Amino acid sequence: MKAVLLIDFGSTYTKLTAVDLDAEEIMAVAKSPSTVETDIIQGFNQALALLEEQLRKVPHEFTERLACSSAAGGLKMIAIGLVPELTAEAAKRAALGAGARILGTYSYQLDRSEMKEINESRPDIILLAGGTDGGNKDCIIHNAGLLAEMLPQVPVIVGGNKKARDEIESIFRRKNICFCISENVMPRLNVIQVEPVRETIKQMFIERIIEAKGIKKVEKIIGNVLMPTPAAVLKAAQVLADGTDLEEGLGELVVVDIGGATTDVHSIATGEAVQAGVTLRGLQEPYAKRSVEGDLGMRVSARSLWEAAGSKKIKKYLVAAQFDIEGRCKELSARVDALPRSPEEEEFDEAMGAVAAEIAIERHVGVLESQYTPNGIIYSQTGKDLQNIKYLIGTGGVLVHSKQPGMILRAGLSREENSPYLKPLNPKILLDKTYIMSAMGLLAERYPDQAFRILKRYLEKV
């Protein structure tokens, strides 16, 4: 039997998923607290022991091991562009889609105090953009010079005006900077091109960052680390939506991942206007888009969730339970490993999950604005119209453990008539009950057909 071991080095848990490739089945899953700070292999071995325990009676041998990682703070990146709404935003979107954690986004010509700030945030990679192809090059060249002078130790990916490449290359060569030239994130005004930069980020992650984080030396045991964990989730979403060479995809969809620290939303959709006669405005959105809400989470970010939502919004989802909402949120953000111990506490977690889904999707989708003119109303759309997506898929602990995951996910749907937010209207709702999205994203790198079929089989309708 051909078995594959999929490993996710998370910030809190090391998660293992064993897959039978022939039967296209999940054989077992196991997790154990991560031990990245000490010896990463410890946590892995503990999880492996738990996994093997479950597989005692099944003869098996892992012919392949694939890993993804968000350990040691994940892939930490800084995005630099020229205009905040244009190349800086395009750079940020490219990095997010590569599974990065964005520490900061900077624009225009940088100065020394900003360089200091970037340095103090300790990024793994800096993405340097600015200017359309043939457009402004002064800014990106200035910023390249400053980076070479003040942050020579940080690897840089260049995704800006192609007319500035030669000059940037010679600046970086002179100072021996580790860098990689990619394609422009915004080759023409308002046109976004994220895929080449995402690929470059992934390569650099595999070749350099893994090593810097002390994971490289154990690759013999754990197999190859292929990508940051969030990139694996996006990959799974994309395979599911688009299908593979053999399989027909499910169509446009959204994945919501509600975690302890952040809530991620992934959409695989063109986002074109549903309604006729709408003018599109602003920077184009990537087809595979990931957004990360750092203030919406179940534990570490419970307090900031309350700050963002307010007590009333959380209360809306509480039916029976009576809580001092502010107090409970603050308490949870201090006790990050707290598990709900009563039906009331479960209900509170569900309410927080619903609020996280509601706000995160609201921030992810586009907005429709109307202008009244003597000639009637005219509409313009900024961002993605996700009203007609076919599936909304949920993943994350709160959903898996909840008795009403459907309620939590439906909080993200469009509910008011005439709301300006272009949220999903009536998608089918699926739950990642076995928690395999990231593992299947990994598997899809080598075995897309199997990954697709396993996902389809294991995602549950709710």
Place this chain on the structure above:
Amino acid sequence: MKKTIVLGVIGADCHAVGNKILDFSLSSAGFEVINIGVMNTQEEFINAATETNAQAIWVSSLYGHGEIDCRGFRQKCEEAGLQDMLLYVGGNLVVGKQEWEQVEKRFKDMGFNRVYPPGTNPVEAIKDLEKDLQTKVK
């Protein structure tokens, strides 16, 4: 090298026909046209010009609110570092029939380099542009 011109219609104005004609005329005359289309704020013109390193911005206003929409444009350009940007404006700039000299003066006072009355032939304006770009280089 081709000169880059940002072209668009300002405000809540959705008159799209003239914009297409201007795009065609400028492109045919050998310019790189960054056409941002209808319904743009001043910031959208300025951001586009910044990223693309444009030499001139052509603003259209057809629906009569041009004066309000264009106020402060020059100052914002300067604020954004587009110091000697060539700013042209044209279309139906004001409501109803008003003395052209007055209208032109008001827009020039606002900082526009050239102001065009309704029905201007784009060819004339392009001649002016070529002249202005030459003096700008000097």
